[in-house]
Amino acid sequence: MAITSANQLELLQTAEAVAREKMIDPDLVIQAMEDSLARAAKSRYGSEMDIRVKIDRKTGRASFTRVRTVVEDEAVENYQAQLTVAQAKQYKTNPQLGDEIVDEVPPVDLGRIAAQSAKQVILQKVREAERDRQFDEFKDRKGTIINGVVKREEYGNIIVDIGRGEAILRRNEKIGRESYRPNDRIRAYVKDVRRETRGPQVFLSRTDPQFMAELFKMEVPEIYDGIIEIKAVARDPGSRAKIAVISNDNSIDPVGACVGMRGSRVQAVVGELQGEKIDIIPWNADAATFLVNALQPAEVAKVVIDEEAGKIEVVVPDEQLSLAIGRRGQNVRLASQLTGLDIDILTEAEESSRRQAEFAERTKLFVDALDLDEFFAQLLVAEGFTNLEEVAYVDLDELLSIEGVDDGTAEELQARARDYIEAQNAKAIAAAKELGVEDSLFNFEGLTPQMIEALAKDDVKTLEDFATCADWELAGGWTTVNGARVKDEGILEKFGMSLEDAQKLIMTARIQLGWVDISELEAEDATETDEDETEE
Known part of the structure; x- marks a missing residue:
């Protein structure tokens, strides 16, 4: 195939056709052609030469040039692509280091092997351009819902046609045991878009909590408009989910808006999620109130929050325990995900029993360490003292506020507590040294x-x-x-x-x-x- 043929415009026509088919810039295709022709020319003239090809964007004429760079005498390593200042004077007056000497060389006729190589270079460049276009198109769609058509299944993973590319729905991102056949329509959440060597990878999910949040955004105009805000989502995909919402407008009920007339809005989401039961919960800034809402439909008697440990204890009536925990711990697990706290659930009987055990343990501590009778030790515990340090170093007025405690008794209590602590410290120090x-x-x-x-x-x-x-x-x-x-x-x-x-x-x-x-x-x-x- 001779480049200097009568059909030079075929290059431009081919470039435009490929660009239209792949939806990429025609100039990228022409650049790929220039690279492929330059490689073919090097195989003809010598790989050490710096051969460059320029295709005229109007006429399609391909010009072949040889480029040599002017370097210092001792720096010449490749005589085909470099020349000294003295040698350069034959082509240019007053040449400087770094100047390029450009000579036009005859165009090459591409043999079968060279033409095949040129074709491979063009295809490779076109594929790279297509990958870049796909990545640029889908990178901004991360975190949104996308519709597609199932193409095939590979090892349990679903390959989805999403228009100008393909996406993958891994088997662990499918809801339950749902299955798809080729040409089935599918809706999924774009979880991630990554640039990889084999092309941009678009990863889909139907189990991600944000998939449900985006579905509600599509079904509930108030969420889309920002009047209602989704604060938290927790899911057991295909089984049950909880979503916490709050309204920025006091006149709009966030739960009612999400449920819709006769449940129309929430049912549309439930249908997409294969019948997943959804609890819509009003969000509250108060952690205890929010947790009580999150554990619905169970009733909560009392909530005790340990902010330092990030844990929360919930006391429920005995008959509500199984409802609060849920089947296989589902209800409490989802409530924990929703609130971000570790939740321990106790019955009223268990909490009462534990309280009694703690009371007895602290009473025994004060009896043994301070040499008190049981009644007086119980009095200290009832007043809120939990350890010896509190007795030893608390302000004296707090001890005096206890009925029946005078100055002498308070001072004696603190002295005994301090003596005991010092003795325990000395014992611990001795053991540590040993x-x-x-x-x-x-x-x-x-x-x-x-x-x-x-x-x-x-x-x-x-x-x-x-x-x-x-x-x-x-x-x-x-x-x-x-x-x-x-x-x-x-x-x-x-x-x-x-x-x-x-x-x-x-x-x-x-x-x-x-x-x-x-x-x-x-x-x-x-x-x-x-x-x-x-x-x-």
């Missing part, structure tokens, strides 16, 4: 002798050992194993150590050891603060 704890840990502020003893029993005996600990190792936490939450006991968890306190202590230890530069930390904090203010 276990080999070094002075660096004893001198570290923030740890009590009992904490140091507990650390020593777990083989943490120096400040360096302490600084290498993770926060969850000290404060405890939860790990998900095979879908089940497993409790990790913290070394200092029994002393009321929170994750935040553990993080601060560990960081302080690292700073003292010189592992962390405090000035760098302050600079990072300042940068994060500036970024947050900018975002606001």
Whole structure:
């Protein structure tokens, strides 16, 4: 195939045809042709030559040029693509380093192999351009719902035709056991769009909580307009879901608007989600009130929130326990996802029994440690004292407010409490030293002798050992194993150590050891603060 044929315009016609078919810029196709012709010319004239091809966008004429760069004498490595200043004077007056000497070379006739190679280059460039176009088109559709047609199934994954490209619905992103056949219409949530070597990958989902949120946005105009806001979503795909909504207009009921006339709006969503039961819950800024709503239809008697631990205890009547927990724990699990809190559910009988056990335990502590009779120890517990530190270091007036306690009694109580604490501290220090704890840990502020003893029993005996600990190792936490939450006991968890306190202590230890530069930390904090203010 000779480039200098009478049909030079065929190049432009071919480029335009390919561009229309693939919906890409015709100029990209022409550039691909130029690259392919240049490669073919190199195979003819020599791979070391710098051959460039330029196709005229109007006439289709392809011009072939050889380019050589002017370099210093000792820098010449490739005589086919470089030349010295002296050599360049034959082609140009007063040549400078870096100048390019351009010579036109005869166009090449493409043989069968060269033509095939040129075709492969063009196809590759066109595929890359098509991938870029697809990625640019779908990257902004992440987080939206898309309609498509099922093309085929591969190993349980569904390949979906979404117009100008393909998307994949993985088998774990399908609801329950739903199945599809070729040419079935499908609606799904665009979970992610990634650029990969084999082309842009569009990942769909029908189990993502946001799929349900977007469906409600389509069915409820008030959500689309921003009058009603979806605050949280939790799903057990194909079975049950909870969605929390709030209205920015006091005259509009958010739950009623989402349900619709005779349930028309929510039923449209339920139908799309294969009959998934949906609880629509009014959102509330108060965590306790929100949780009571989230546990519907169960009735809640009392809510106790532990903000530091991020846990919440819910007390329900005995007959409401199974309803609150739900089938296989579904109701409480969804409520936990919705509120972002760990929820423990107790019956009124269990809570009463636990309260009595705690009362008896604290009473025994005061009887044994302070040498009190049972009645007086119970009186202290009833007044809200939970440990010896509170008795020892509380303001004297608080003890005097207890009926029957005078100055002498209050002072004696505090003296006994302090003596007991000091004795326990001395005992803990002795035990820790016997276990080999070094002075660096004893001198570290923030740890009590009992904490140091507990650390020593777990083989943490120096400040360096302490600084290498993770926060969850000290404060405890939860790990998900095979879908089940497993409790990790913290070394200092029994002393009321929170994750935040553990993080601060560990960081302080690292700073003292010189592992962390405090000035760098302050600079990072300042940068994060500036970024947050900018975002606001």
